Amino acid sequence: MNGEVIVRTLFSRMLFIVIILIFAIPIICFMCVPDRYRYSHAWVFTPVYWFYSAILKCTLVPITYSGLEHIPDEPVIFAANHQSSLDIPLVGVLSKNKPHVWLAKHELMNSFFMRFVVPLLAVLVDASSVSQAMRSLRKIISIALESSCNIMIFPEGGRFVDGNIHDFFGGFTLLAKKIGRPVVPVCIRGVNRVYPPDSFLVYRHPINVIVGKPFVWQQSETDEDFKKRIHAWFVDQRKDNV
Numbered sequence: 001m002n003g004e005v006i007v008r009t010l011f012s013r014m015l016f017i018v019i020i021l022i023f024a025i026p027i028i029c030f031m032c033v034p035d036r037y038r039y040s041h042a043w044v045f046t047p048v049y050w051f052y053s054a055i056l057k058c059t060l061v062p063i064t065y066s067g068l069e070h071i072p073d074e075p076v077i078f079a080a081n082h083q084s085s086l087d088i089p090l091v092g093v094l095s096k097n098k099p100h101v102w103l104a105k106h107e108l109m110n111s112f113f114m115r116f117v118v119p120l121l122a123v124l125v126d127a128s129s130v131s132q133a134m135r136s137l138r139k140i141i142s143i144a145l146e147s148s149c150n151i152m153i154f155p156e157g158g159r160f161v162d163g164n165i166h167d168f169f170g171g172f173t174l175l176a177k178k179i180g181r182p183v184v185p186v187c188i189r190g191v192n193r194v195y196p197p198d199s200f201l202v203y204r205h206p207i208n209v210i211v212g213k214p215f216v217w218q219q220s221e222t223d224e225d226f227k228k229r230i231h232a233w234f235v236d237q238r239k240d241n242v
Helices: 003-022 024-032 042-058 087-095 106-110 114-121 130-146 171-179 223-237
Strands: 063-066 077-080 100-105 122-125 150-153 183-189 207-211
Touching: 003 024, 003 042, 024 042, 042 087, 077 087, 077 171, 087 100, 087 150, 087 183, 087 207, 100 114, 100 130, 100 171, 114 122, 122 130, 130 171, 150 171, 171 223, 183 223
Parallel strands: 063 207, 077 150, 077 183, 100 122, 100 150
Antiparallel strands: 183 207
16 A cells, blocks of 8 residues: 555544534534524635635645636536535535535435534435435425525435446436526546545545536426436536546
8 A cells, every 4th residue: 555645644634633623613603503594694604615625625635626707696506426525525615605505315314423514504315215305305495495595416316436427316407497596517527536435545636626607497498308418518528537
């Protein structure tokens, strides 16, 4: 095993612990903010944005963003491919200090740490039950209509480390149609080589995040056509994957 990888990993983990300790009080304060205020005030999410940024610094790898000019000032749905837990801060920083809510898998509640944090930032989806999944979708639609927060989603529904773009679930297309918000595609490249799922080691490899132009659902197209249009954009970005 490469000694440099071990040293980088240990230093990265140490920085992560320091960040957790620094943000412990802000996170506790965030937890105490009632839901009706959490998604309505930008100042509430300022420490969340700082936390995302700090976590990315802990990786000790080069991260570049392109296409940031494509993000409109209006509330949007950020849709990204999913390869690593690092995808959360990589996409989260795009919202800056604006309120946002994730659509996340219920399985995250199996993690001791995540079970306290995830419900504060996400609407959990139990994909094993159609009725539960629709209830979650209705909840996030309600949050979006009652606030100006961004919606964050991984339409593949899980993490894949093979570097390919997998089939999308159709829930996000229904979401875009119901709340009338543009979908901003975010293609993340290289993170599967830095911190793959279930890995302790942190490898050095450049991460490139590409933000595409917003997609707007057209009344003349079906939900499936809209989904395919966005999926095709992701496939196109992966053609020259490095």
